[in-house]
Amino acid sequence: MTTPPPVVLFDVNETLSDMRPLASAFEESGMPAAGAPLWFAEVLRDGFALTTTGENPDFVAIARDNLRRHLAAASGARDHAEDVDRILEVFTHFDLHPDVTPGVTALSRTAELVTLSNGSASIAETLLARGGVRELFSQCLSVTDAPLWKPTRDAYAYAAQQTGRPLEELMLVAVHPWDIHGAAAAGLRTAWINRTGAAYPSCFRTPEIEAEHLVALAEILAGARG
Template identity: 30%
Template sequence: MAITTCIFDAYGTLFDVGAAARQAAAEDGFEALAEIWPKLAADWRDKQLQYTWLRAVTGTHTDFWQVTGDGLDWALDASGLDDPAMRERLMQLYWELSPYPEVPEVLGALKDKKKATGILSNGTPEMLSAAVKYAGIARLLDHVLSVESVGVFKPAKAVYDMVGRTFDVPTDEVMFVSANGWDAAAAADYGFTTVWVNRTDAPMDRLPGTPSHILTDLAALPDLVADA
């Protein structure tokens, strides 16, 4: 069956999660970040994700803003940084993450092909609204879905269930796109056609599902959808 609906993960897929640390490192007063911001950004992201999985497994859900702050606190501690002003600035910048350069054009091309588009993310509704507005892509998305509607983080099945319920579309008409290998694998195991945007040339996760396609960025996605 043809793909009618393209669903995107948000952070790391549409929005650059390294942008906050990179921008802060270039600002006056945060010179301590100049040499270490890539490590800080990587630690921050790793812990942010780890905390979502642990909270899902233990049934201790909180929202993504909380785990984002918790992950940053761990990353700052790991780098020996104790600067409340730096922490506040980094968290503030998370509301203004840059989209990857190809994002607006890709979404526009999908809309030109009459495809339904949306986001399915761990982010809170407020975080996602801010990110979409900052990126200027609201008009290119039909729905922005947050896990807060079901109270558990990815890769819980209840999260992927939201797509069919919201878009009223069968699973085999959905192409799910994520820069997280584990997310693409879980969505594949769920039944979606999946695209792993492997921006960092990472190895394949050893999980039950296997992504249908692997790209290095989103640029080729509209042609891929047309051929699916």
């Protein structure tokens, strides 16, 4: 039987935050709405590439560079600083997904809750505070203070060290299969949140739990506890 973990470790961007407003921000800057998820995927790609060479890059610096190139491709080479700043400002005003507040409230009754983001800890702090659930989390962690980005083992080991728990007592919750794979390879338990009904990549390690949202995850773990 599955047992509830002592610590539930959350990814932040997309897992907790609803990033759909980025599409409108892209359109307002003369770019296609469909470019928003592509841009975010490219930020992660470039961060992962730098991580494989032993660097711990700054998320915002990569995001800015990629935005400048997207804007130049859409409307030519000129000063795009204002649009870059406006789009990045959207990151500080995301809302939580509707399932997050009831889901983390239920999960907090049986586990310590912690975030671990490849972005800044302040973004997570602001997101959770605005959603009224910051007090449910003991810590908001960032790979800025870890040796390397997720999905390296070093990033998850940093979270384990900060919580004072062995890796196997942490369960990573994320919407990104690459994050699930990295955490599983590092020895963490994993829960994949699949809000869209997508197929999980067969090349990655399979999550211990798949749930359609955080409320369902809490119910699964509560059932295991019972």
